[in-house]
Each structure stands twice: as structure tokens, then as C-alpha cells.
Amino acid sequence: MPQVRIEKRLHRRRWLMVAVPLGSLMIALILITMLLVATGHPPVSTFRRLFDAAYFADGALTTSLISATPLAFTGLAAAVAFRMRLFNIGAEGQLYFGAIGATGIALLLHDQSTAVLIVAMVAAGAALGAAWGAIPGLLRAFLHTNEIITSLMLNYVAALVLNYLIFDSLSYWRDTSPAARVFPQGKVLADAATWPVLTLGSLGIPFGFLLAVAIAFGIWVLYTRTRFGFEAQVIGDSPRAARYAGMRTRRKIVAIMALSGGVAGVGGASQIGDFRHVLDVKGMEQPGYGYAGIVVAALARYNPFAVVLVAFLLGGLQNAGYALQGADFPSGLVGVMQGLILFAMLGGELLVQYKVTFSRRVARPHLEVEASG
Amino acid sequence: MNNSIVVVILASAVAYGTPLLYAALGELLAERSGVLNLGVEGMMLIGAVMGFLAVQRVGGPAGLVLPVAIVVAALAGAAAALILAFLVVTLRANQIVSGLALTILAGAAGLSSYVGNNFNLSTDPARYSFAPVNAFGLQDVPIVGPIIFGQNWLVYASWLCVIAVSLYLSRTRPGLNVRAVGEAPAAADAMGISVTKYRYLHTLAGGAFAGVAGACYSLAITPQWQDGLTSGAGWIAIALVIFAFWRADLCLVGAYAFGAFSALPFTLQARGVTVAPELFQALPYLMTIIVLVVVSSGIAKRRLNAPASLGVPYVREER
Numbered sequence: 001m002p003q004v005r006i007e008k009r010l011h012r013r014r015w016l017m018v019a020v021p022l023g024s025l026m027i028a029l030i031l032i033t034m035l036l037v038a039t040g041h042p043p044v045s046t047f048r049r050l051f052d053a054a055y056f057a058d059g060a061l062t063t064s065l066i067s068a069t070p071l072a073f074t075g076l077a078a079a080v081a082f083r084m085r086l087f088n089i090g091a092e093g094q095l096y097f098g099a100i101g102a103t104g105i106a107l108l109l110h111d112q113s114t115a116v117l118i119v120a121m122v123a124a125g126a127a128l129g130a131a132w133g134a135i136p137g138l139l140r141a142f143l144h145t146n147e148i149i150t151s152l153m154l155n156y157v158a159a160l161v162l163n164y165l166i167f168d169s170l171s172y173w174r175d176t177s178p179a180a181r182v183f184p185q186g187k188v189l190a191d192a193a194t195w196p197v198l199t200l201g202s203l204g205i206p207f208g209f210l211l212a213v214a215i216a217f218g219i220w221v222l223y224t225r226t227r228f229g230f231e232a233q234v235i236g237d238s239p240r241a242a243r244y245a246g247m248r249t250r251r252k253i254v255a256i257m258a259l260s261g262g263v264a265g266v267g268g269a270s271q272i273g274d275f276r277h278v279l280d281v282k283g284m285e286q287p288g289y290g291y292a293g294i295v296v297a298a299l300a301r302y303n304p305f306a307v308v309l310v311a312f313l314l315g316g317l318q319n320a321g322y323a324l325q326g327a328d329f330p331s332g333l334v335g336v337m338q339g340l341i342l343f344a345m346l347g348g349e350l351l352v353q354y355k356v357t358f359s360r361r362v363a364r365p366h367l368e369v370e371a372s373g
Numbered sequence: 374m375n376n377s378i379v380v381v382i383l384a385s386a387v388a389y390g391t392p393l394l395y396a397a398l399g400e401l402l403a404e405r406s407g408v409l410n411l412g413v414e415g416m417m418l419i420g421a422v423m424g425f426l427a428v429q430r431v432g433g434p435a436g437l438v439l440p441v442a443i444v445v446a447a448l449a450g451a452a453a454a455l456i457l458a459f460l461v462v463t464l465r466a467n468q469i470v471s472g473l474a475l476t477i478l479a480g481a482a483g484l485s486s487y488v489g490n491n492f493n494l495s496t497d498p499a500r501y502s503f504a505p506v507n508a509f510g511l512q513d514v515p516i517v518g519p520i521i522f523g524q525n526w527l528v529y530a531s532w533l534c535v536i537a538v539s540l541y542l543s544r545t546r547p548g549l550n551v552r553a554v555g556e557a558p559a560a561a562d563a564m565g566i567s568v569t570k571y572r573y574l575h576t577l578a579g580g581a582f583a584g585v586a587g588a589c590y591s592l593a594i595t596p597q598w599q600d601g602l603t604s605g606a607g608w609i610a611i612a613l614v615i616f617a618f619w620r621a622d623l624c625l626v627g628a629y630a631f632g633a634f635s636a637l638p639f640t641l642q643a644r645g646v647t648v649a650p651e652l653f654q655a656l657p658y659l660m661t662i663i664v665l666v667v668v669s670s671g672i673a674k675r676r677l678n679a680p681a682s683l684g685v686p687y688v689r690e691e692r
Contacts, residue, residue: 006465007690039491087469139662145669148411148469149612153658156605160651168649288482295477298470332487339478343456346466346474354465354688 007355016352024348028341035336041328053323054316062204063323066275068315070095072212073267074293075300075307077133080219081260082294083302084236086253090136090151092290093158094129094261098268100165101128103173103186103279106193106272117193121269122211129265130258132158137257141250147257159285166281173279186279195273208270212311215263216304223304232256264290287318295342314338382633382640384519390632391528392417392589392603396610397617397624398531398538399450399582404614405542406575407555407568409684411472412457413583414607415479416450420584422485423449425591425598426492428499435501443527443588450584451577453479458576462569465686481601494598502596503527527589532625534582539621551575555680558687568687583607605658612661615668619679627664631657 036043054064074091081088101124109120135154139145165171167184175187195207223229232252235242242249271284296314300306321334350356396413403410410416424446431438457475460466479485489495503525505512511522541548553561554571562568590602609631617623638653 005690006688008688089473139666143666143669145662145666146615149608149615149665150662152608153612153661156608156658157655160655164649164651168651291473291477294470294473298467298474330487330490332483332485332490335480335483336478336487339474339483342474342477343460343471346460346471347464349466350464 005357005359006350007357009353009355012352020348020351021345023351024344025341027348028344031340031344032337035340039333046329049324050317050320053320059202060316060319060323062202064312064316064319065203065205065209066315067319067322068312069206069209069212069270069274070267070287070289071292071296071315071318072209072216072308072311073270074264074289075296075311076212076215076219076293076304077260077264077267077290078294078297079300079302079304079307080263081256082297083223084232084252084256086137086140086236086256086260087148088133088136088151088257088260089148089294090133090154090158090261090290091264091267091293092288093151093155094132094264095268095271095290096158096162096284097132097261098125098129098265099272099276099279099284100162100173100268101125101265102269102272103189106189107172107187110190110193112192114192114194114196118195118207118273121193121273122266125265125267125269125272126262127265129268130262133261133264134254134258137254137261140257141253155290162279162281162285166279186281189272189277193273194277195270197274206270206274208267208274211266211270213308215266216308219263219304228252228255264293292318292338295338299342299345378640378644380516380519382636384523385636385640386629386633387520387524387528388594388632389635390628390630391524391531392586392594392606393610393613393631394531394625394628395527395534395582395586395589396607397613397628398534398621399579399586400610400614401579401617401619401621401624402538402551402575402582403454403579404683405555405619405680406551406572407558407680407682407685407687408458408461408572408576408579409468409472410454410457410576410579411469411611412453412475412479413472413579413586413610414603414605415476415483415485416453416580416583417587417590417603417607418481418485418601419453419479419587420446420450421587421591421602422488422494422598424584424588425494425499426488428501428592429492429494429497438501439503439526439592442592443585446584446588447581448584450580450582450587452580454577454580454583455573457580458573461686462572462576465688468684468686476607486600489598489600495600497597499592499596499598501592503593525593527585527593535621535625542621547571552680555682558682559689562687562689568689572687583610586610609657609661612665615679616661616664618668631660634660 033043036046053060055061074095077091077094078088102121105120105124106117109117132154136147136151139150140147165173166186170176173186175185197207198205198210223233231242231247235247235249235252239249276283296307296310300310317334317337325331396417400410400413424442427442427445428438431441453475457471460471461468477483505523505525508522512518514522542552550561550566551571554566554568558568587603591598595602613624613627613631616627634656638650641648
């Protein structure tokens with residue numbers, strides 16, 4: 001039996017950083033092909049239909065961008081926090097609160113101009129998302145409570161708040177006119193609250209997507225060009241070293257969690273301003289943008305520009321999933337594909353971080369290890 | 374007396390707490406070996422859909438089909454756990470991201486939904502389900518009757534599981550070994566305990582428990598199939614393990630406490646009490662947060678016995 005030895009790499013090889021993800025993607029494609037064959041879908045034509053529906057068909061790119069925009073926001077939200085090893089899983093709830101804030105302010109300022117409304121909606125979305133994200137941050141910073149579980153629990157609470165506002169109360173957000181009594185729904189925003197679309201030929205780029213790119217740039221600057229970002233990374237990598245260096249750990253935990261929540265909150269504002277124009281409960285809950293954002297961030301290795309790119313690719317896949325959904329293409333299939341891609345990528349990470357050697361030699365005692373004790 | 378609201382709530386707390394209990398026991402086993410399994414929710418959904426599929430498609434009397442369905446659910450959960458174990462033990466992937474990935478792969482918009490759609494499971498209720506059993510004919514005894522003796526078989530089996538897991542971890546050699554693996558894998562390895570084997574086996578056992586937990590929903594509580602029917606119970610189970618200080622007996626207490634909160638809105642609605650249902654539905658989640666805060670700060674911190682190597686991949690070459 002061949003011996004397998006796994007050692008930590010001291011230096012990361014640059015070519016591996018490119019080769020491994022590509023190799024992982026190939027393995028994922030092979031796994032997906034096997035899955036398709038096993039479930040009785042012809043792989044070649046299914047892939048062609050997927051790519052057509054995602055990128056090549058008329059208007060496919062535009063709709064893929066619509067799917068990609070929320071993923072870019074939640075992906076950036078996850079990337080900001082995960083980079084500091086703060087596992088904020090609450091982007092889902094933070095996005096809901098951003099949407100609640102943006103809708104509320106847009107209803108309040110309904111007679112204002114589009115420019116004012118955009119600024120107000122982004123600000124309100126960011127503020128509410130940041131507030132919701134700061135809760136697990138404060139608990140983590142001051143009471144040492146694990147942020148994974150708390151941020152996750154708050155997702156369910158946020159979803160219930162959303163339901164309450166539209167279905168079980170006569171809130172400011174709910175349309176209480178007699179016509180809307182049959183099925184509860186939110187108040188539709190004024191036309192001025194619709195965010196513009198940048199059109200390039202037949203391609204329409206939502207304003208929210210451009211905003212996400214700008215935020216990605218901002219995050220890149222924060223983490224590579226500022227003292228704050230540097231310190232946040234040190235705190236993430238080695239809390240003890242950071243404390244000895246006199247860095248203010250607690251503040252940064254709260255600040256980064258709030259920033260993460262704020263980015264997700266702007267994503268919620270974009271959902272309202274760009275696409276939905278009403279506090280649409282089921283429409284926002286069903287796709288699970290927050291959880292998909294974590295996948296996006298992990299695939300992008302928490303690099304903000306890569307997040308936008310991965311969001312675009314996965315957004316295309318998701319859009320294709322919706323487009324093809326039907327009797328011969330059940331809804332769960334795209335989720336399975338995403339999972340397989342993610343598994344392949346996560347597994348491939350081993351080859352980047354460790355050196356794996358196979359040898360046919362019989363195991364023999366490692367003298368040098370014994371000598372060094 | 375047995376229809377008094379307190380008894381009804383307590384009885385349904387036990388029923389609703391049972392899936393949480395199974396899932397928490399599974400998570401407990403995995404965490405004791407040092408694997409933080411965040412894929413519980415996905416494993417539960419896989420178990421729920423596969424158990425339900427077995428009940429709908431396997432022919433035979435209820436007494437045969439239901440146990441088969443439970444076995445299928447457990448195997449399905451374990452199979453899902455195998456993927457996680459391979460990633461986090463063999464490939465040393467990040468446990469948090471891997472667990473989430475598994476929930477995405479298997480969860481409400483993934484494999485479980487695919488299976489449900491593919492076999493058209495959401496159209497019919499379960500052919501057979503676990504109905505309450507009148508144990509020893511004591512169901513009508515005041516107060517304790519409905520709470521303890523009027524439950525279904527899954528509830529009774531869960532009590533045996535609590536005892537078994539508790540004794541396993543405190544009184545048996547493999548149980549002590551698994552604790553060593555979770556606390557100090559390098560020391561366990563030096564003692565000749567295979568860290569890899571123990572982590573695989575306990576992650577798989579955790580998956581099997583999660584699968585059964587899912588089947589509690591699709592075969593006893595609901596009993597039907599719909600996408601995402603566990604609605605976050607897997608995550609509550611993860612919090613429960615922390616709440617229970619990594620002890621099986623306290624998992625039972627915690628599971629029933631959370632079960633009571635889940636049962637409250639339905640019971641109150643049936644009694645005609647009109648309160649916004651969201652308020653009660655939010656209680657289990659808020660309780661989890663409060664409990665976590667209490668448990669992780671101050672005096673409780675010293676008593677907390679989290680496995681020291683929880684979430685840390687073991688690399689023999691780096692010890």
C-alpha cells in the first residue's frame with residue numbers, strides 16, 4: 001500500500017493558486033456530469049441548455065446580472081467578515097433588514113427625486129443592515145458569544161419580522177387598501193424610487209450591480225491600503241499577537257460585523273430599488289441569498305473582486321436554474337450543482353496548503369522526528 | 374385535567390423536542406470527536422426526504438415499513454455525513470464552510486428538494502406515520518400520562534439513545550477514547566488511537582442521528598414532505614449542544630425546553646388565543662441567543678467543557 005504523507009507548505013506556490021481552482025472546477029464538472037447521467041439527464045445537451053440560459057440566449061446576460069447582484073452583495077458581506085475570521089452567517093437577515101429600511105424610507109420620502117431616494121434608500125439599508133449585524137458583533141466582542149450561531153439565529157428572527165410586517169400586522173409597510181385585503185402585500189413604491197439601469201446595447205446593468213463593484217473596490221482599499229484593514233487581518237490571524245501589539249480588538253470586531261451587515265443591507269436596498277419595488281417577503285426569503293453569498297465568498301477566497309466575478313458566474317447558474325425549472329429539470333438540481341462545485345473547491349484547498357507525496361516504500365520510523373523530540 | 378393547557382403544552386414540547394434531541398445527540402458525538410458539524414440541517418432534510426420516500430414506496434405493513442424508513446433515514450444522514458467527514462478529516466477543509474456547503478448541497482434548495490420533486494413527494498401525506506402509543510395503558514393517568522406515556526415510538530427510542538450516548542461517553546473505553554480525540558488528538562494518537570477513524574465514525578453516527586431527526590418531522594410531526602420542512606431545527610440543535618455543556622442528559626432538558634417554544638404557538642392558536650404567531654415562533658431563536666450569551670460569559674465559562682480541539686483539523690505531521 002502506498003504511503004501518503006501530507007506536509008504543510010511553507011511557501012505558497014503561485015501557479016498552484018491558479019491551477020488548483022481550475023482543476024477543482026474540472027472535477028466538479030465531472031461530478032456534475034456523473035450526477036446528470038445518474039439522474040437520467042443527457043449531460044451535453046443539459047450543459048448547453050444551462051450555458052444558453054445563463055449567458056448566451058437573448059437577454060440572458062441581463063437576467064443573470066439580476067441574479068448576480070444580490071449574490072455580489074451578500075458575498076462581499078461574507079468576505080469582509082470571514083477575512084477577519086468572523087464567521088458572519090447572518091447576511092440573510094441583514095439583507096432583510098436593509099430591505100425593510102430602504103422600503104420604509106422610500107415610502108416616507110415618496111415625493112422626492114430619484115437621486116435623493118437612491119441616497120436615502122442606500123443609507124437606510126446600510127444602517128439597518130449594520131445595526132442587525134452589530135448585534136452578534138457586540139455579543140462576540142464583549143460577551144465572547146460565538147457569532148456563528150447568534151448571527152444565524154437572527155436570520156430566522158429577521159424573517160419572522162418580515163412576515164410580521166406584511167402578513168400579521170397593519171404596519172407602515174403593508175398595503176391596507178381594501179383591494180389588497182384578499183392577499184396581504186406590501187405598499188408599492190413610487191416610480192421615482194426605481195433605480196436606473198445602465199444600458200449597453202442589449203445589455204442592462206442594474207445600478208445595484210455597479211454599486212456592488214464600487215463597494216468591492218472600497219473593501220479592497222480597506223484591507224490592502226489602510227491601517228484599520230491591516231489590524232483587522234492581524235486580529236483575525238492571531239488575536240494574541242494583536243493584543244500584544246495594542247490593537248483595539250473589540251472595536252474592530254464590532255466595526256467589521258457592522259460593515260458586513262451594512263453591505264448586506266445595501267444588498268437588501270438594491271433588491272427593493274432595482275428589482276422588487278415592494279417589500280416582497282416570499283420573493284426575498286426563497287432564494288437564500290445570504291447563504292449563497294457565503295459560498296460565493298469562499299469560492300472567491302474572500303477577495304472582493306473575485307467575489308463579484310464568482311457572483312456573476314453563480315448568478316448565471318441560478319438564473320439558468322430558474323429558466324429551465326420544470327418537469328425535466330427539478331428545482332433542487334442547481335443547488336446540488338453549487339454544492340458539488342463548492343465541495344471540489346474546498347477539497348482542492350488541501351493541495352494549495354499542503355504538500356502531498358506518495359511513496360511506495362514501506363513505512364519506516366522517521367528518525368529525524370525522533371531525534372528532534 | 375389532561376386537557377389543561379400546561380399538560381398539552383408539555384406533551385407537545387416532548388413531541389416537538391424529539392427531533393431536536395436526536396439531532397443534538399448526533400452533533401454531540403461529532404463535536405466530542407472534534408468535528409464541528411454545521412451540516413446538521415442538510416443531513417436532517419436528507420434523512421427526512423429519504424425516510425418519507427421509503428414510507429411511500431416500500432410495500433408492507435406499517436410495523437415493517439416504518440422501521441425500514443427510519444433505517445433508510447439514518448443511512449441517508451450518515452451518507453451525507455460521509456461527504457463532510459471526507460472533506461474535513463481527510464482533506465482538512467475548513468469545517469465551518471464545509472458544513473454550510475453540505476447544507477446548501479443537501480438542504481432546502483438542494484438534493485432534498487430535488488428528491489422531493491423527482492418523486493413527487495409533496496402531493497400526498499405519509500402512508501404510515503408514527504402515531505402516539507398508549508404505553509402500558511397509562512396514557513390516561515393524570516398529568517404524566519399524556520406527557521410520558523402517550524408519545525410515539527420515536528420519542529421512547531430517543532430516551533434509550535440519551536442513556537446509551539451518556540453511558541457510552543462516560544463509561545466505555547471507546548467513549549473515553551473519543552473524548553481524548555476531541556480534547557488532545559496528538560496525545561490520543563500517541564496512545565495508539567486512530568484520530569481519523571474516530572472522527573469519521575462519530576461524524577457518521579452524528580449524521581445518522583440527524584437523519585432520524587429529520588424523519589421525526591416527515592413521519593411523525595408533520596407527517597408529509599415539503600421543501601425545507603425542518604425550518605432551521607438543525608441550527609437550533611447545534612446551539613443546544615453548547616447549551617447542554619456537551620452532555621447527553623442536558624441535551625434532553627434543552628430539547629424539551631425548545632420544543633415547548635415551538636409547540637406554544639400551535640397550542641395557543643388551537644385555544645383561540647390571538648397573538649401574532651411570529652412572536653412565539655421567534656422565541657426558540659431568541660432563547661438560543663440568550664442561552665449562548667449566558668453560557669459563554671462569566672461564571673458559566675469555567676464550567677463549560679467544550680472539546681479543546683473542536684473545529685481544528687488534526688495533522689499528524691504538525692503535532
